[in-house]
Amino acid sequence: MHLLNYAASLLSIVSLTGFVAADLRIKADHFSFGGVNFPGLQELKPEQRDEAIQAVVKSGARVIRLFIGGFKIFPDPELEVGSFDQRLLDIYDNTLAAIHRISKGKLKVIIAPHDAHALRGTNEQPCDAYCKMIDGAFLDFYSNETIREYYKTRLQVFFKEYPSLNFEGRSWSSLNEVILGVDLQNEPWSGIWPIVAGEAWLCDIATHLKDTLELGQNNIAVITGGISGPQSPGGTQNFPDSAFDCKAVDVIGIHGFYALEEEQTAGTPWANMFVPGNTLTARALGKKLLLVEEMSYMNTRWGLGYKKAAIWDQGNALNYRGIPWLYSYLTHEDEGTTAKVSTTRADNFAIGALKNGLKRASTARSNFDWSGYLPAPSALSNLTHVPLNPFTPDQSFCTFGCPGYLCDAADGCRPDLICKNSVCTAPAETQPGIIGSECNSKATCQEHLRCEDGICQECAARPSIQPIDPVKGKGPFAQMTVAGDPESSCHLDTDNPFNMRPWCLKPQPFSAPDRRGNPCQSAAHCDANEYCDWGLCKACKDGDACLGAKCKGNNKCKTGFCNIHGRCDYPAKPKKISGSNVRNGGRKGPGWNAGPKGQASGPNKVRNEPMKVNIPKDKVQATGQPVAT
Ligand SMILES: *[C@@H]1O[C@H](CO)[C@@H](O)[C@H](O)[C@H]1NC(C)=O
Ligand SMILES: *[C@@H]1O[C@H](CO)[C@@H](O)[C@H](O)[C@H]1NC(C)=O
Numbered sequence: 001m002h003l004l005n006y007a008a009s010l011l012s013i014v015s016l017t018g019f020v021a022a023d024l025r026i027k028a029d030h031f032s033f034g035g036v037n038f039p040g041l042q043e044l045k046p047e048q049r050d051e052a053i054q055a056v057v058k059s060g061a062r063v064i065r066l067f068i069g070g071f072k073i074f075p076d077p078e079l080e081v082g083s084f085d086q087r088l089l090d091i092y093d094n095t096l097a098a099i100h101r102i103s104k105g106k107l108k109v110i111i112a113p114h115d116a117h118a119l120r121g122t123n124e125q126p127c128d129a130y131c132k133m134i135d136g137a138f139l140d141f142y143s144n145e146t147i148r149e150y151y152k153t154r155l156q157v158f159f160k161e162y163p164s165l166n167f168e169g170r171s172w173s174s175l176n177e178v179i180l181g182v183d184l185q186n187e188p189w190s191g192i193w194p195i196v197a198g199e200a201w202l203c204d205i206a207t208h209l210k211d212t213l214e215l216g217q218n219n220i221a222v223i224t225g226g227i228s229g230p231q232s233p234g235g236t237q238n239f240p241d242s243a244f245d246c247k248a249v250d251v252i253g254i255h256g257f258y259a260l261e262e263e264q265t266a267g268t269p270w271a272n273m274f275v276p277g278n279t280l281t282a283r284a285l286g287k288k289l290l291l292v293e294e295m296s297y298m299n300t301r302w303g304l305g306y307k308k309a310a311i312w313d314q315g316n317a318l319n320y321r322g323i324p325w326l327y328s329y330l331t332h333e334d335e336g337t338t339a340k341v342s343t344t345r346a347d348n349f350a351i352g353a354l355k356n357g358l359k360r361a362s363t364a365r366s367n368f369d370w371s372g373y374l375p376a377p378s379a380l381s382n383l384t385h386v387p388l389n390p391f392t393p394d395q396s397f398c399t400f401g402c403p404g405y406l407c408d409a410a411d412g413c414r415p416d417l418i419c420k421n422s423v424c425t426a427p428a429e430t431q432p433g434i435i436g437s438e439c440n441s442k443a444t445c446q447e448h449l450r451c452e453d454g455i456c457q458e459c460a461a462r463p464s465i466q467p468i469d470p471v472k473g474k475g476p477f478a479q480m481t482v483a484g485d486p487e488s489s490c491h492l493d494t495d496n497p498f499n500m501r502p503w504c505l506k507p508q509p510f511s512a513p514d515r516r517g518n519p520c521q522s523a524a525h526c527d528a529n530e531y532c533d534w535g536l537c538k539a540c541k542d543g544d545a546c547l548g549a550k551c552k553g554n555n556k557c558k559t560g561f562c563n564i565h566g567r568c569d570y571p572a573k574p575k576k577i578s579g580s581n582v583r584n585g586g587r588k589g590p591g592w593n594a595g596p597k598g599q600a601s602g603p604n605k606v607r608n609e610p611m612k613v614n615i616p617k618d619k620v621q622a623t624g625q626p627v628a629t
Contacts, residue, residue: 022073024276024407024422024529025383026365027324032377034361035063036341036354037112037294037329040071042095044332050098052332052432055343057103060358061376061611062563063180063291064099065110065326068092068158069118070126076118077158081129081150088166097166100178108180108374110293110326111172112225113158114151115186116141142189142198159213176218180373181251182209183225189629190229193237194610202227203246210248221373222248224494226255228292233258233269244283253288255328258314260300264404265389266298266310267317268423271406275421275570276367277548282567285548289368292318292325297339297350304337308353308391311341315357317406320422322366327354353391360387384410386422396489401461409507410448415459418446418518421528432535444519444536448504454522459504477526523559524571531558 036056041064042528056064070076076090090112099107100548119134119141132138133147141147159182159497172179189195189603202224207515210216227238236367238254245343258269270292274281284290297310311327318325322408330339341350363381386406392399401413405424413424416435427434433445437456447454508515517536526537526548540546547559549568557568 024527025320026276026367027236028322028365028367029380030322030366030369030371031374031380032319032322032361032364032366032368033062033320033370033374033377034358035061035065035324035326036358037065037067037326038331039067039329039364040331041066043071044090045074046094046098048332049095050102052330052343053099053102053107054337055351056330057107059343059355060597061107061325062362063108063110063324065112065532066092066095066171067112067115067335069115070128075126076128078130078154081133081199083220084154084155084162086162089158089162092549093162093165093167093172096164096172096175096178109178110181110183110223110594111179112183112186113155116188116190117186131465132544139189139192139197142195142201144198148198148201148204152205152212155205155209155214159209159215173213173215173219176220181216181221181223183223183253185225186208187226187255189227193228193235195240195242199240199242202240202242203248206246206248210250216248219372221250221289223251223253223291223293225253227253229255231256231273233272239280239284246287249288251291252284253291253293255294256292256297257294257296259300260302260306260310260313261300261404263402263426265313265317265406267313267315268404268405270295270314270317270323270422271423274318274323275547276321277528277546277567277570279563279567279569281367282569283565285367289370290323294328295325296328297341299337299339301341302397305393305395307339307350309389309393309396312353312357312389312391313406315354315361316387316389319364320330320358320359320383320406322364324366325361325368330380344441357389368571410446411461411504411507415448415461415504416463430521431525442535444516446518447507447516450502458501460501464502522571526559528559528570 030234036059038052039058041049041052053064061205068077074088074091077084079085091260098146115123115125116127116132117123117125119138121131130141130147130151132146133150141151141624162172164172164175167175187221188202189198190324206222206224215222224238224243226238227240227243231238233256238256239252243252245247254273256269256273256356258264258266260266260430274290281290295314297307300306315325315327316592327341331342332344333340334341335342335345335350339348341354343351345351347355360381362377365383367381386408387565388400396407401407401417401424403417403424403426405411405413406422407419407424408422410419413419416426417424418427418431418434419425423475432440432443433447433449433456435456435458437443437445438454439445439451439456440454445451448457449459517530517533517538518526519535520537521535523530523532524533529540530537531540531544531546532538545551545555545557545559545568547568547570549557550566551557551562551568552566555562555563559568560571562567563569
């Protein structure tokens with residue numbers, strides 16, 4: 001009999017969760033992918049190497065990046081500048097062959113043919129023959145023409161002259177069945193930005209690879225390799241004009257190492273970097289492909305307990321933005337307290353979180369077309385909501401909707417925050433209609449807030465229905481049903497557990513014709529795919545001169561201004577968080593802990609993906625049937 005009641009309430013939940021289209025979600029039919037860096041793979045004993053490759057294949061990775069250089073056992077194949085040991089190249093060739101054989105052609109390789117760190121003997125790279133030649137004059141590698149010719153010869157030996165031991169004597173530049181792309185170098189000019197000398201090297205080497213060594217005609221991508229080293233949030237290190245302007249560059253490789261912080265997840269900088277249509281992505285679209293070639297866990301004062309969550313958050317942000325990524329890096333040894341992820345560990349270690357992200361990457365959508373380099377997956381996900389991080393530790397200072405968390409609508413964030421460009425953000429003082437703002441018939445509140453007594457009121461996020469038996473009914477990682485747990489259901493609007501404040505209003509479907517929109521004074525107050533129209537944010541439609549649209553100086557971009565690259569750009573600069581409406585007390589803003597005990601784990605999102613309902617086990621046996629919505 002209770003089943004009937006549950007069925008009834010299920011129905012109402014279903015109608016309650018009417019489609020709320022995710023803002024800024026990628027709808028294009030192109031695919032993204034994930035992969036890994038695996039320096040030193042070629043040095044493993046064949047048996048171990050093959051085991052490691054098997055682990056990579058199983059992980060859902062589609063790309064593996066290898067480095068040519070000196071590692072622990074073997075020296076760099078260019079023993080002295082201009083003289084090569086073919087047997088050392090055979091070791092790499094054997095590795096390519098093993099990858100191709102074990103993955104049945106599914107895993108492709110990116111080769112970094114040299115590492116700029118070897119020029120200085122840093123980053124565990126021994127000082128190599130070029131390092132000895134330049135003798136500390138690092139920039140000579142790029143600006144000295146003689147040395148540049150030597151480097152071109154190195155590339156020519158690797159990709160043209162070396163006859164493959166395993167691929168019938170073919171040259172590597174023709175092995176497009178196993179090689180996806182080749183870096184100019186790993187992190188050219190690493191640590192130096194802006195580039196002060198030898199910038200012409202970049203296009204010279206790219207053209208050499210693409211045209212002279214014929215990577216281009218064999219459909220093997222020329223990749224920049226992380227110019228100037230790690231990308232800073234908001235900076236342009238990895239994508240200087242010289243890379244965009246060079247015809248021979250196919251892929252801009254981006255390296256970034258971001259940590260979990262008080263006000264951001266490790267994935268937040270990635271979500272901010274790749275807002276669809278922003279300066280970077282609009283400029284690249286149709287011209288260059290963007291690849292996060294290295295991203296990594298960074299240890300913080302919170303410790304290794306957050307490693308899995310931080311890895312997953314980064315993959316998730318990049319999957320949501322449709323930018324492919326490679327984790328840096330895998331090892332077959334112990335990972336200790338490093339960012340390394342060991343292939344030998346069980347799935348309850350970091351490798352499990354990485355695999356989870358890689359699997360999701362393998363069906364993620366992208367605005368960029370990679371089909372020239374990788375076959376399309378059989379199906380693409382129809383991601384309608386930002387998935388929740390299943391690896392958030394129980395003891396985490398935040399489990400849902402905190403500043404920096406990914407969101408697709410207001411109910412993905414704590415009620416005192418706004419969901420802006422897919423990130424939960426503390427509103428600036430100037431943001432109209434936030435909690436505490438004055439409101440009236442003309443000055444409206446944010447859509448999730450009510451205007452009462454002339455003030456936009458605090459509200460409480462709709463809590464989860466807790467399982468009767470919290471131990472049996474719990475999700476795999478949490479004691480209680482965590483906020484936004486897709487395994488659980490949220491309370492109906494008509495439910496009325498004791499509550500100081502009303503529940504927040506449900507956000508209107510993004511595409512609903514009667515959607516009112518959040519209040520604004522300028523496009524900077526709206527999402528990047530909206531514009532400000534008579535005080536309210538309106539969704540851009542196809543053909544509107546919105547973010548990323550081509551423009552000329554005299555055109556009016558609805559979202560802001562026409563940038564120097566001829567694209568409508570987003571006017572907002574990262575905002576300083578300040579003002580009376582920001583609770584400096586930190587994470588637990590209004591509504592955060594509202595509701596009766598046991599339902600206090602936080603707000604639950606109105607979801608439209610299949611939801612499971614926790615049914616008391618003494619009444620009904622079966623549970624966990626997805627509910628169609
Ligand atoms: C370039 O490097 C070579 C090799 O170290 C050196 O002999 C030559 O003098 C350098 N050329 C210039 C212009 O510095
Ligand atoms: C996504 O939606 C399309 C069109 O509705 C459908 O054909 C496809 O099977 C869906 N993909 C998945 C993975 O559900």
